[in-house]
Amino acid sequence: MKFNTISVVGLGYIGLPTAAVFASRKVKVIGVDVNQHAIDTINKGEVHIVEPDLDMVVHAAVKEGYLRATSQPEPAEAFLIAVPTPFKGDNHDPDLSYIESAAKSIAPVLSRGNLVVLESTSPVGATEQMAAWLAEARPDLSFPQQAGEDSDIRIAHCPERVLPGQVIRELVSNDRVVGGMTAKCSEAACDLYGIFLQGDCVVTTARTAEMCKLTENSFRDVNIAFANELSIICKKLDIDVWELIRLANRHPRVNILQPGPGPGVGGHCIAVDPWFIVSSAPNEAKLIKAARQVNDAKPLWVQEQVKRAVIEFLKTHPNKTEKDVTVACYGLAFKPDIDDLRESPALQIAEGLKNNHLGPVLMVEPHIETLPSKLDGSILATIEAAMSEADVHVLLVDHRQFKQIGHKRTFRGVVVDTRGCWSKG
Structure with missing residues (x-):
């Protein structure tokens, strides 16, 4: 699967480095965030977080026209969601509201053949829940839970597994666990990460991929x-x-x-x-x-x-x-x-x-x-x-x-x- 434009939703400690690494491979990347300060900073070729070498990669990507930040999602072939998953209440229950908001924000610009990857570290079942939110918002498109391998939209989970302070290097060198909701979903996600990944893409189910990150x-x-x-x-x-x-x-x-x-x-x-x-x-x-x-x-x-x-x-x-x-x-x-x-x-x-x-x-x-x-x-x-x-x-x-x-x-x-x-x- 070929990707001309990639959208990364959430430009924090994982989303921005990921967007920058894709852009460094001469692929057009649209970064989306609700933080206007982060958007303005990135569009100036600067960074709003501390991470070794990230400033140089972002500066080059913006200067060469491969990375741009905005507050509103735009059409793309692939969408990566890298938003927070905090707790709610005192019982440490996972709060999926950021994932829900991100999914609903990209839903209007989805089109047949698109790939949506949840990168946010999530409880087991979150990828399926995200797919359900997308399906509810776009009844004109089919999703893996409805049409299996023949779905219009591909859905996968691929958690990051990088060490702060070494994110740029480890994004490229570390193996990635890819959990697609179908085999074709996994194949599309592997094609996406193959743009920059030197490590292996190890394929499993979405639920196992979610549990793998939690287990590690x-x-x-x-x-x-x-x-x-x-x-x-x-x-x-x-x-x-x-x-x-x-x-x-x-x-x-x-x-x-x-x-x-x-x-x-x-x-x-x-x-x-x-x-x-x-x-x-x-x-x-x-x-x-x-x-x-x-x-x-x-x-x-x-x-x-x-x-x-x-x-x-x-x-x-x-x-x-x-x-x-x-x-x-x-x-x-x-x-x-x-x-x-x-x-x-x-x-x-x-x-x-x-x-x-x-x-x-x-x-x-x-x-x-x-x-x-x-x-x-x-x-x-x-x-x-x-x-x-x-x-x-x-x-x-x-x-x-x-x-x-x-x-x-x-x-x-x-x-x-x-x-x-x-x-x-």
Whole structure:
């Protein structure tokens, strides 16, 4: 199947790199988003997110006329939907409203022979639900659930599986799991990704493709939970958890997650996807749910460690009160060397400290220029200012800049190191 024009709906951390990579192969790409700032920024050949090399690829694609952003879908041969799938309510139920809105927005411009691919990480059955929304909006066209292999529109699910900070490279090199609603749907999706993909297209059903992405991240979440639980146990028993993991991993059949425990689990994948499995099978997903609960509880445990550090500082400074103690949080992103704050445990910890600590709280995040609204009242400080002014230093994200401090640091006060970078210094 030949594609002259591709539409990517959702120009965030996955959609924009995907659009840019297609455009870099000299294919016309129309990016669609509801964020006018993102649209204007992209059309100037610039980017609104931090991702290595993305700015160069976008700049070249826009300059050469292969990439354009707009707020309204336009006709194309293929449509990729890469919009958020957050939670709704307190039970971690998946919210498919963004997918529904995206599907209904492209429905008027669909035509016979088009391909629609859902890239958004989704609960099992979401691709079929998207197809149902499209069929309802366009009764003049047939869809796989109605006409099977003879459908007018091809529908498939192909979840991304890339690492923030390496998205451009991994989009091209990683294998892709393609789940079409029919064999012809899968074939069309493989043709689409074949435009840039160097890895393999592995074909399966739509439901299995959906579950595959959830399984990959749930596997990682369970392993992180084991390391996080070890860190809590080791703190109680006065054992260096990082040394313990290094020693345990010398066993030929033991491979505990490295770099080991941290302040929790963040991002819009590992912290979210396991709940989609739990919501689909709540009585069966016992281990997956327990792992989520362990990791979700870790930020609260870290806040308790900071409270203890404040008390420890006050013991050596009897003339001060908690109002006089300045706490610095180093890192707000959900992982090192990026600006992405989605589902970030570091941000959750920082917000908790801002709301509960009586003294000043400094926020150190070199990858952002302004603090999110939930941290209003806090100060976005430089590394140098935090090192000189803070009494309690809390390392939450092992950004490259913070790792460099560990080799030559001269902190005054107490250090709470959730990443094991400064504890070894």
